[in-house]
Amino acid sequence: MESAMRSRLLDLVTRPAVAGTVAALVLRALTLASRFLLSLLLARMLSPAEIGAYGLLTAALAFALLAVGLEFYSFTLRELVPATPERRARIIADQMVLGTAALVAVGIVVTSAIATGSFPARLAPWFMVILVTEHISLEATRILIITWRPVRAYIGVFLRGGIWVYAIAVLMLAAPSMRTLETVLVWWALGGVASIVFSGFSLSELPWRELRGYVPDLKNIREGLWTARPFMLTAAGALVISYVDRFVIDAFVGRDALGIYTFYSTILIGLLSLGSSVSHQFLPKVIAGYAAGRDAYRSALRSFFWSMLALVCATMILSAFAMGPMLAVLGLSTYTASIGVFYAMLPGVFLRMLADVPSYALYAARADKYLLICNLGSAAVSTLLNVALIPVLGIYGAALAGGITSAGLFLSLVGFAIHRMRGSFRKPGATESIGLPTDPDMLYP
Structure with a gap:
């Protein structure tokens, strides 16, 4: 009887759907725990003024991510579900073109802010690097979720926002010279890069080679921006409330x-x-x-x-x-x-x-x-x-x-x-x- 119950339990937990759900929940829990650890780590290792600078940087980053992403995923995710692999590659390519243009625009704004003294020059390079890595990895995560690969998506989330926190906790405890805001930003960027590499590998089966000579579909991009318009405003309102x-x-x-x-x-x-x-x-x-x-x-x-x-x-x-x-x-x-x-x-x-x-x-x-x-x-x-x-x-x-x-x-x-x-x-x-x-x-x- 006990052997039969153990066998049924083992069969249940080894089913792909159950195992995937458990893995996603564990990865999500580890990512959320890392945010709590990061707050304690910053309070223990940095001065209140440095944490204040970090708070402003992350608030600015949240708004910049909205400006770069433009909530365009609210359109692309709907299009990706029924699309063929070839069509999916083209949809993602159009989104990459839009994101690149938006990143250039944000870069110009940041450069102007530095020139007027309203943005610290020493943090600006890291701000842009993290903005790029966060945007790419965030959009890749959304694509993995909508294409029914949630475990891989949450692995990407853990790499982007979790694992590097545990790494710098050990580093800062072992090496006092590493207890700086720049250390946090460097490792944050490295986490984003790791997430991008993993997500790129996960999406490598799409026919990217067929995009040679592909011209971005500007009509599709305009339609997507129009669809995303109300969600962009809603998200902006939520960010204002938070930051x-x-x-x-x-x-x-x-x-x-x-x-x-x-x-x-x-x-x-x-x-x-x-x-x-x-x-x-x-x-x-x-x-x-x-x-x-x-x-x-x-x-x-x-x-x-x-x-x-x-x-x-x-x-x-x-x-x-x-x-x-x-x-x-x-x-x-x-x-x-x-x-x-x-x-x-x-x-x-x-x-x-x-x-x-x-x-x-x-x-x-x-x-x-x-x-x-x-x-x-x-x-x-x-x-x-x-x-x-x-x-x-x-x-x-x-x-x-x-x-x-x-x-x-x-x-x-x-x-x-x-x-x-x-x-x-x-x-x-x-x-x-x-x-x-x-x-x-x-x-x-």
Whole structure:
């Protein structure tokens, strides 16, 4: 009996689908854990001012990645699914042409910023190198996922955003001379290169040689940009909500205060990424529920909500109780003195994570207009609140602004989702365009 159960269990875990799912979850967990380790490593090895500079760099990088990618993948992924290998190679080639042009434009902007003194010249080369490697590896990951190779995709994600963190942790502990911001940026770039090499190998079976003499399809690129337009605006709104506070803190409070705030926001953005990873698992069920009818739609959303609520409550409680002892053990007295800002930020993150439920409800219903209104409106509110509160309350003002903005975003999404559920239901049309929700890997520490 016991032997038979062991045999059945072994057969289950060795099935390709199960093994692939487990491997993807392990790789995702290791990547998310590396973000938490990185925040602790930076706090232990670098000064608050250097962490502040890192916070500004990563915020600028998030916006630059949006400017380079232009959310074009929301168009290309739809096209890649039914395409032949030859067609897939041409679609990817068109995206590479667009990305190259966008990278040149961003490079010109960065050069102008250096000339005016608004961007540090010593960090600019690394910024551009990381921008290139992040963009290429991120798009390759999306292509691997949509072409049904999730394990390889998450290996690429781990190489891009995980393994190098463990490497520099050992390096910085062993060699004090390596405890610099430049070391972090160098290894970050190396992680991106490793991800690109692996992804290139994974996509090598496509008929790239047949692209010799291929002329980019400008009509296809224009169509893709038009399709991606609303998703680009939605993503921009999400990034403003996540990062505008860093620029305002740097302008009104100072780089040291920004370093403290970046330390805590790094950890909390890691929690957002964890929540987004779980949310993505429910997305197909919510979409299928909407197509099946009102009852199935509500059932899928109900399951999604209770699962997210359990996850959010568990992570918030664990974070609240663990943060103080962890800082004490690590001897991070500078950050302990401002731990109140971490607790002030928790409600906003709680609501941001729960907001995935109404957001995905609207996404599945193709209510892109509502998503756009909520994200752009919240971005405007976040900007105004940060500018008004940070000069008066410092980093606590940023935390308060984040909480109010998250509450407004959550309530507006819930209101629109309820309105949409009361409306008519229909199966999604085959010719309608739809992008993807904000990618959690776009949110950098």
